Amino acid sequence: MTKKYELLFVLKPTLVEEELQAKINYLKEILEKNGAAIAALQDMGTRRLAYQVQKFERGHYGVFYFEAPTDSILEVERNLRISEDFIKFMTVKYEKQKEIRHWNKLVEKFTPKTETKTEAPVVEETPVVEETPVVEETPVVEETVVTEAAAIEAPAATQETTEA
């Protein structure tokens, strides 16, 4: 069974940019090898750690958002523990409806723009179609008609339209 996850990792600050990229790709490969479908990668950059970790004051943060089978997480974490360049990591499961909605929002935020075009409209359109046209458009259209006919009776007329 697949679930939605996010994996936050902290890399050593001593790594050069190329090495960082290599490490991130390495993690990506591990994830994909274990059957994870990666949705987005958030790069939080190098920032100060709130406390010392393995004598380091800073760390390079990154977050992977992915869907994966539940038993693959253990294997991924095992691999991360072996690697010395990851000084911290944490996987968070997004299970409840609210959490999944938040996960989708995050994924949308951090996907490259070419991909969001395909994904975003599908998510956004459905609520828009359900709510706004039904409530808003009909009174707006008919109010203009009413105001042309009789400006004084406008509030009464709108009430009738909403009932109808």
Added chain:
Amino acid sequence: MAPERRKYARKYCKYCEAKIEYIDFKDTKLLKQALSERYKIMPRRLTGTCKKHQEMVELSIKRARHTALIPYIIDRKSVVAHPFDQLQG
């Protein structure tokens, strides 16, 4: 006697007011509201946060602490004027 008692502003849940659905542990600005100066988790009776959001914020604070996004504790050795400003840099 009863009406004289409440002279301070009524407490309310700031997360409810902002209509926050899910508190992300990476969003340290949100967590800050529920933390004391010394980065302890503030109790509900002092902040007025509702139960639902308090539980959520507690979990996210613990996650953020684990990932070194916010400190577990600030002691005399490591007191700084604006800890959050420093964390961003």
